[in-house]
Amino acid sequence: MDRTEALQARVLDAYRTGTPLRIVGGGSKTFYGRAVHGEPLALAEHRGIVDYQPSELVVTVRAGTPLAELEAVLAAQGQMLGFEPPHFGPATVGGAVAAGLSGPRRPFAGAVRDFVLGVKLLTGRGEVLSFGGRVMKNVAGFDLSRLLAGSQGTLGIVLEVSLKVLPRPPLEVTLRRRLPPERALKAMAELMGRDLPLSGLAYDEPFLYLRLAGMPAALAEAATDLGAEPLPDGGFWEALREQRLAFFTEGTESLWRLAWAPAAPNPDLPGRWLLDWGGAQRWLRTDAPPERVFAAADAAGGHATWMRGHGPDDPVFQPLPPPLFKLHKALKDAFDPKRILNPGRLYEDL
Amino acid sequence: MLPRSEMIRRLRAILPAEAVLTETEERRPYECDGLTAYRRVPWLVALPETEAQLKAILRLCRDGGVPLVVRGAGTGLSGGALPLERGLLVSLARFDRILALDPANRTARVQPGVRNLAISEAARPYGLYYAPDPSSQIACTIGGNVAENAGGIHCLKYGLTVHNVIALRCLTVDGESLTLGGAGLDGPGYDLLALLHGSEGLLAVVTEVTVRLLPRPAATRTLLAAFAAVGEAAEAVAAVIEAGLIPAALEMMDRPAIVAVEDYLRVGYPREAAALVICELDGPAAQVAAEAETARAVFERHGAFQVQVARDEAERARFWQGRKSAFPAIGRITPDYYCMDGTIPRHRVAEVLAEIARLADRHGLRVANVFHAGDGNLHPLIMYDAAAGELERVERLGREILELCVRVGGTITGEHGVGVEKLDAMCHQFGGGELRLFHAVKRAFDPEGLLNPGKAVPALARCAELGGMHVHHGRLPHPQLERY
Numbered sequence: 001m002d003r004t005e006a007l008q009a010r011v012l013d014a015y016r017t018g019t020p021l022r023i024v025g026g027g028s029k030t031f032y033g034r035a036v037h038g039e040p041l042a043l044a045e046h047r048g049i050v051d052y053q054p055s056e057l058v059v060t061v062r063a064g065t066p067l068a069e070l071e072a073v074l075a076a077q078g079q080m081l082g083f084e085p086p087h088f089g090p091a092t093v094g095g096a097v098a099a100g101l102s103g104p105r106r107p108f109a110g111a112v113r114d115f116v117l118g119v120k121l122l123t124g125r126g127e128v129l130s131f132g133g134r135v136m137k138n139v140a141g142f143d144l145s146r147l148l149a150g151s152q153g154t155l156g157i158v159l160e161v162s163l164k165v166l167p168r169p170p171l172e173v174t175l176r177r178r179l180p181p182e183r184a185l186k187a188m189a190e191l192m193g194r195d196l197p198l199s200g201l202a203y204d205e206p207f208l209y210l211r212l213a214g215m216p217a218a219l220a221e222a223a224t225d226l227g228a229e230p231l232p233d234g235g236f237w238e239a240l241r242e243q244r245l246a247f248f249t250e251g252t253e254s255l256w257r258l259a260w261a262p263a264a265p266n267p268d269l270p271g272r273w274l275l276d277w278g279g280a281q282r283w284l285r286t287d288a289p290p291e292r293v294f295a296a297a298d299a300a301g302g303h304a305t306w307m308r309g310h311g312p313d314d315p316v317f318q319p320l321p322p323p324l325f326k327l328h329k330a331l332k333d334a335f336d337p338k339r340i341l342n343p344g345r346l347y348e349d350l
Numbered sequence: 351m352l353p354r355s356e357m358i359r360r361l362r363a364i365l366p367a368e369a370v371l372t373e374t375e376e377r378r379p380y381e382c383d384g385l386t387a388y389r390r391v392p393w394l395v396a397l398p399e400t401e402a403q404l405k406a407i408l409r410l411c412r413d414g415g416v417p418l419v420v421r422g423a424g425t426g427l428s429g430g431a432l433p434l435e436r437g438l439l440v441s442l443a444r445f446d447r448i449l450a451l452d453p454a455n456r457t458a459r460v461q462p463g464v465r466n467l468a469i470s471e472a473a474r475p476y477g478l479y480y481a482p483d484p485s486s487q488i489a490c491t492i493g494g495n496v497a498e499n500a501g502g503i504h505c506l507k508y509g510l511t512v513h514n515v516i517a518l519r520c521l522t523v524d525g526e527s528l529t530l531g532g533a534g535l536d537g538p539g540y541d542l543l544a545l546l547h548g549s550e551g552l553l554a555v556v557t558e559v560t561v562r563l564l565p566r567p568a569a570t571r572t573l574l575a576a577f578a579a580v581g582e583a584a585e586a587v588a589a590v591i592e593a594g595l596i597p598a599a600l601e602m603m604d605r606p607a608i609v610a611v612e613d614y615l616r617v618g619y620p621r622e623a624a625a626l627v628i629c630e631l632d633g634p635a636a637q638v639a640a641e642a643e644t645a646r647a648v649f650e651r652h653g654a655f656q657v658q659v660a661r662d663e664a665e666r667a668r669f670w671q672g673r674k675s676a677f678p679a680i681g682r683i684t685p686d687y688y689c690m691d692g693t694i695p696r697h698r699v700a701e702v703l704a705e706i707a708r709l710a711d712r713h714g715l716r717v718a719n720v721f722h723a724g725d726g727n728l729h730p731l732i733m734y735d736a737a738a739g740e741l742e743r744v745e746r747l748g749r750e751i752l753e754l755c756v757r758v759g760g761t762i763t764g765e766h767g768v769g770v771e772k773l774d775a776m777c778h779q780f781g782g783g784e785l786r787l788f789h790a791v792k793r794a795f796d797p798e799g800l801l802n803p804g805k806a807v808p809a810l811a812r813c814a815e816l817g818g819m820h821v822h823h824g825r826l827p828h829p830q831l832e833r834y
Contacts, residue, residue, distance in 0.1 A: 135761055166596070346539065
């Protein structure tokens with residue numbers, strides 16, 4: 001159902017009165033980010049697939065469409081979202097784009113933003129604008145569509161998004177190999193440097209997990225070559241993506257995400273580690289103070305996110321250097337001059 | 351704005367004398383980029399080679415209210431590097447060092463003036479390469495690739511520049527240094543890394559680019575399929591995708607292009623074909639072998655009267671030689687041609703090509719088509735004779751073709767950028783609200799409008815004609831480059 005007009009009226013009203021809005025999709029990722037103090041603006045009714053041509057590899061969807069529904073429609077045509085987004089509950093497509101989180105396939109297929117081709121968005125001024133399009137290549141105008149991926153609704157409300165989709169691989173198999181943690185990074189770097197049909201590469205002590213995707217003959221060749229034990233199913237990857245592995249569910253320490261140079265050693269922080277994305281995304285369970293984690297990430301040219309265990313007003317995302325933060329504020333001002341869209345969700349004062 | 355003489359004096363305090371070009375003859379080489387229809391000898395040219403110099407130049411320009419255009423190799427096709435009448439032209443050609451090549455992390459950190467192909471050459475000993483391969487890759491620089499979000503033949507599978515860069519260091523117009531992206535696969539905050547790609551030098555000046563390197567494909571298989579009708583070829587292209595394949599390249603040419611190429615080079619394309627499709631698959635050997643069989647079956651099922659699979663590297667090179675020589679082949683048979691760059695949804699290729707032919711007929715002009723069929727990126731080449739006063743008709747046809755692209759749900763530029771050339775077409779693609787937000791984003795980075803003013807985003811008042819790449823007697827400003 002197209003609820004553009006009603007949503008636009010709400011935003012125009014909020015713009016006039018300066019009322020902050022808390023944008024709500026499926027409510028599955030409320031934990032991700034700082035708390036927003038504002039009136040809820042629900043997107044759930046603005047749903048439905050607007051256009052889907054499998055041979056175009058493009059689908060255009062309204063933001064409130066349940067992610068699971070979209071994935072089922074794509075699967076029926078032998079296609080999928082290449083960025084393999086986590087759900088964490090009754091997720092919507094708009095929420096998945098706004099959160100900008102990608103699953104285990106990311107280093108092999110791309111991130112959310114890599115698949116965003118175009119958006120229809122509702123700005124903080126209540127304007128409905130369209131950027132990008134439904135084609136793979138488009139360099140007309142600034143790429144404001146990709147900018148919205150991961151912006152957590154602070155720049156605009158994604159009403160509709162056109163996403164590139166991918167064919168599902170004919171076959172996927174999961175292999176694992178026992179490996180001491182001190183050898184994991186080197187093993188992953190070696191595998192990533194070869195032309196293998198990988199679609200997942202993670203280390204959850206004491207095992208290195210590999211997912212291979214492709215034609216059956218190619219997988220047989222690669223599997224023999226890798227000499228690892230095949231697992232009966234690929235349940236590991238969904239459990240990893242949805243944070244249901246024991247690493248995530250056991251213990252009380254906070255959960256951090258570190259985006260990291262894949263071959264670089266772990267920083268000197270206390271706690272337990274799980275490595276995904278061939279080492280480029282690392283999960284850390286720790287009670288270390290946030291300043292310490294942020295400082296360690298910064299020192300290595302990476303960045304940290306306090307995913308779970310933070311308070312509503314704690315800093316969640318890596319603090320930005322002042323010139324970069326100034327630019328963020330200026331951009332926020334361009335899209336949402338009265339700061340009514342999810343204020344404070346990413347950073348205080350944004 | 352500072353007077354020229356004062357600007358020269360202050361630039362000389364920042365740069366060695368030989369790095370400030372003041373004489374007309376030294377400035378002339380910078381008068382245009384690959385779009386030679388637009389030329390302007392720059393007011394002044396600066397050739398910095400360190401970030402400190404660049405920073406000082408930016409501060410000088412900001413304090414003096416002097417606008418500036420920053421350029422790379424000047425191979426762009428939309429006039430994005432056209433100099434200003436009163437403004438500084440900064441060439442980053444001297445930022446030409448590969449700073450770090452990190453095989454374990456599969457990245458290369460390079461200065462913006464490094465040539466695209468030089469990165470793959472440096473990575474080769476490690477079995478790695480940089481995937482985006484614009485046709486100008488032997489000359490174009492990575493800084494320009496970022497500014498234009500350059501594509502290439504293989505972007506169907508490997509993506510554009512934006513998909514292959516993980517971090518940028520850049521300077522704001524205030525001379526402040528920013529790092530966007532990071533050592534992992536993403537950065538904190540807004541995705542300014544994505545925003546900078548394709549921003550055509552309007553937002554910041556890139557001083558370092560960290561690109562992602564990929565393992566070289568273990569195997570490559572190239573197919574050449576010939577069809578008796580354009581519609582069949584277009585359907586076959588869609589069917590390849592529907593069969594679950596993502597070829598590294600999926601290219602198409604129509605009969606006027608095939609005939610021009612055969613007359614020129616005799617590469618062995620079937621002259622009787624109405625359309626040819628080149629399909630290249632790469633990856634692990636067993637995977638590629640299986641995919642090539644699937645592709646062959648799809649082409650045969652969709653009416654290809656001939657499907658050849660390259661038996662060796664020499665034959666593969668021959669398949670490609672014709673496709674990559676199509677522009678010069680057209681240049682041989684017509685005094686002038688005009689190259690368009692629209693992108694359309696793939697399923698409308700046959701219909702759009704037929705409509706282009708109909709429009710061309712109406713204007714009494716001939717059009718040849720060679721294009722990236724896999725991602726719907728068309729390059730109609732309109733043949734004409736400028737000396738016979740045909741340019742105006744060509745521009746009308748070009749405008750109609752771009753309007754057609756927008757009407758079927760496509761875009762006015764797939765990979766060449768807006769520059770000065772498609773400013774008017776931008777008005778056709780975007781409404782006032784969108785353009786206003788583009789200007790607001792520009793102001794967020796550059797409140798005074800000093801970085802490459804007058805490019806990429808039209809002023810709201812402006813709206814009229816469309817344009818294209820104008821080539822006279824097949825002479826491109828970089829004649830050594832293949833264009834495809």
